[in-house]
Amino acid sequence: MKLTLKHLFLLLITTYSLVGCSSTEDRNEVTLFAASSLTDVITEIAHEYTLEKGVKVRLNFASSGILARQIENGAGFDYYVSASKEWIDYLDSLQFIASNSKKGIAKNSLVAIVPIDSNIGKQDSVSINQFPQLFKGRLSIGDPLHVPAGKYAHQIIKKYLWQENLDRRILPAKNVRDALFMVEMGEAEMGMVYLSDAKKSNKVKVIFEFKKEDSDPIEYYAATKIIKDKKTDDFIAFLNGDKGRMIWKKNGFNVN
Structure with a gap:
């Protein structure tokens, strides 16, 4: 049978699709996008998973907003863990994730930190009302426009009516880990970061842990891409299983 140009074109498209599907299904890895505040815990979980299952986990850490924009612009991923439900819902609205896969997986809290050698000591629920007067320098937080930790910090600042004293002293960071680093x-003389990050540092001390009702719920949400494979399901089961839960708790997170 003589092949026409149309037949050749259809044959090429079919062959390309089959090769593409095969390479996706056969790859022995899972690609995970996760908020930068999860660097330590997710790296540890991924390491343990690879040791146990022999499946490589490719990790990409950044602020939740930057990761969402990467996915929106076509970055390949299997599983996305955000420090804010807002970015999960955003990707869902654009049909980049499977709606039925959205799930809250861990909780955190926001704390005020100072350098380890600071003269500022522990504060209670009364003295914290004078927060802007505790220091004269800059306050390091994540950029509220892209970083959930920064958004939560800004909500707390507004709730306690600290904007007038603090707005011009805020040093925004590209992610919460950079806020800690500052x-x-x-x-920066003071910072507002996640408790889990503060616990990992021997260069800062926590002077106050904010109440959960001071901001929107600080909960990590996750979702898969629209079409997922069994390896992603296996990783999620490990992440939420007994060993995964133990690693979450060891790193300062609350899990159900």
Whole structure:
């Protein structure tokens, strides 16, 4: 049978599709996008998963908003873990994730930190009302426009009516880990970061843990891409299983 140009074109498209599907299904890896505040816990979980299952986990850490924009612009991923439900819902509205896969997987809290050698000590629920007067320098937080930790920090600042005293002293960071780093390096006199990050540093100390009702719920949400494979399901089961839960708790997170 003589092949026409149309037949050749259809044959090429079919062959390309089959090769593409095969390479996706056969790859022995899972690609995970996760908020930067999860760097330590997710890296540890991924390491344990690879040791146990022999499946590589490719990790991409950044602020939740930056990761969402990467996915929106076509970045390949299997599983996305955000520090804010807002970005999960945003990707869902654009049909980049499977709606029925959305799930809250861990909780955190926001704390005020200072350099380890600071003269500022622990505060209680009364003295924290004078927060802007506790220091004269800059306050390091994540950029509220892209970083959930920064958004939560800004909500707390507004709730306690600290904007007038603090707005011009805020040092926004591209992610919460950088906000922590600014305090560690002495570039900022005070910071507002996640408790889990503060616990990992020996260069800062926590002076106050904010109440959960001071901001929107600080909960990590996750979702898969629209079409997922069994390896992604296996990783999610491990992430939420007994060993995964133990690693979450060890790193300072609350899990159900």
